[in-house]
Amino acid sequence: MSDVVLVDAGGANLGSVRWALRRLGVEPLLSDDADTIRGARRVVLPGVSTAATVMRRLRDRGLVEVLRTLRQPLLGVCVGMQLLFEHSEEDDTPCLGLLSGTVARLPSSPGIRVPHMGWNQLSATRSDDMLAGVEAGANAYFVHSYAAPMTADCIASTTHGPAFAAVVRRGNVVGAQFHPERSAATGATLLRNFLSMEAA
16 A cells, blocks of 8 residues: 555646655655555645646546545645536536535736736635644745635635635645645645645
8 A cells, every 4th residue: 555646647747746745755656547546545636737638637547436435635736626626617627526616717907917826825714734834924836827716625725816725625635726846845834734634
């Protein structure tokens, strides 16, 4: 049984997420094999692509139901977080449906450029172990054009124009819209908290 499996969904950030976990003393296994993913203690779903492209890859490899039925901790990163929701406006894409809500395109306006690229402050919306050690106003690095709504599962938000969910959690399902692998101490703390999660 592997401690951490990175789902090979073709995301451009696979290598950087892998190195971030290695810096924390974990050697993740990269896999798109259903049995390997089911047998992992923890699963990470990275993604730097479009929602439709990643969902297509997951369907082609028979991984949609695997991810929907995991009982161990699951962390979605960037597009991987967006796929945790029911639907994405990006290419009108049905997603995994582990969290309620629709991912929508960030609106552009004077002074607000889309895609959103850069450092933003996190604001906790409720107390959660996933945020242990993340200081108030901590910065994280974002690169995205679509964002998840601030539902009851949102544990930290940020703003780029409107406010949106930056970190979400429901039970064993966790998501980070920002890139923890590029977010220095904030990202390392979030990953370390995920690695210490116990299955609910």
